[in-house]
Amino acid sequence: MPNLDFSRIVVPGSSSVPSNSLPTNVNSRREDPAQLKQLLLADPHKVSLLKQNNPQLADALLTGSLDDFARILRQQYEEREKREQLRQRMLTADPFDTEAQKLIAEEIKKSNIQANMEAAMEYNPETFGSVIMLYINCNVNGHPVKAFIDSGAQTTIMSAACAARVNITRLIDTRWAGIAKGVGVQRIIGRIHMVQIAIENDFLTTSFSVLEEQPMDMLLGLDMLKRHQCCIDLQRNVLQIGTTGTVTPFLAEADLPEVARLTYNGSAQDEELYRKMLEESKNKPGGSSS
Structure with missing residues (x-):
């Protein structure tokens, strides 16, 4: 030895x-x-x-x-x-x-x-260190929203609070309710099948899965990014929309919403929420998860 x-x-x-x-x-x-x-x-x-x-x-x-x-x-x-x-x-x-x-x-x-x-x-x-997340400014139904760009997310999502703020809750189809599981766990209260969002001077359509307790207002997932051929250009720090050629800059750290900052803490109740949703799902026929 x-x-x-x-x-x-x-x-x-x-x-x-x-x-x-x-x-x-x-x-x-x-x-x-x-x-x-x-x-x-x-x-x-x-x-x-x-x-x-x-x-x-x-x-x-x-x-x-x-x-x-x-x-x-x-x-x-x-x-x-x-x-x-x-x-x-x-x-x-x-x-x-x-x-x-x-x-x-x-x-x-x-x-x-x-x-x-x-x-x-x-x-x-x-x-x-902490990497600044990729957010852009956009408008939904005439209301300004900071959208998180996430090419790792399969679907585009919106929080229930944001849907209420931009006055589109009437379009939520609750037949698509379920549970979303990823880094955390959230309840899907339904789906909005088509919404027009404005990015710079472009008006693009997308669908939203509406999550009950999602902390961020809106997340643009891979379904929307692929449909409009969006390119995440980190060299220029912009999002380019391939179908129109429009370019919009990613937000600076000072302009990020509170949920995207290092001091935010929103994951402590995920486990309890998951148990609660699983318990409630036993009493509901059907439903879906993603």
């Missing part, structure tokens, strides 16, 4: 909670979760970093009670202490013991992963 310098092995955090994901000054405030929560909420930048590095704790911070926040914080402290105790046992264990060798191999694996992440942070730091 080769000689290994175990003292140089950096014990990283778990895959979901990196070792550096706890907020600055946490150790000094371990006995006062309320003060820590207040400190974090007062700084949106710290909240944004916490959402990236420690989603579980960030979710408890933004949507949970103080008891939930304190419980998760305590659990993460205990996990860190267990990892440190494990490291200490490794340093004093018999290197020829089978279990010790498994622990050593696991720590080497974690150390390699940590080194890989540190190299990425040094040479490709932009991969740890």
Whole structure:
């Protein structure tokens, strides 16, 4: 067995909670979760970093009670202490013991992963940032709407709130109700078979699946993009409509809706919503999902 310098092995955090994901000054405030929560909420930048590095704790911070926040914080402290105790046992264990060798191999694996992440942070730091989502300005029934361009979405969707705001709820066909499952879960209350949307000086028709609790107003999916031969030109930062040649710019970060910003948190109730919809669907004949 080769000689290994175990003292140089950096014990990283778990895959979901990196070792550096706890907020600055946490150790000094371990006995006062309320003060820590207040400190974090007062700084949106710290909240944004916490959402990236420690989603579980960030979710408890933004949507949970103080008891939930304190419980998760305590659990993460205990996990860190267990990892440190494990490291200490490794340093004093018999290197020829089978279990010790498994622990050593696991720590080497974690150390390699940590080194890989540190190299990425040094040479490709932009991969740890947030990408500005692609939104454009358009009009629906004479009302301005910021539409999200998503070539990864199969269908074009609109929120029920947006449909009410632009006065087209009367066109919703509830026979197309169901459940939409993707990154999150949403209830489809129906479908609008044809709506005219204005992009710059062009008037284009598309259909919408109307979602009950969709946070973003409108999402232009692949069905609409392919029909009108749209081209997402990232070099010029524009959306080009192939059928007409019209070009419209993607919105700057300052012009994005709140749902598209890093400080937005709208996924905490997805699991509960999914359970609720599945329970209600048992009492309804038919329906569809996508």
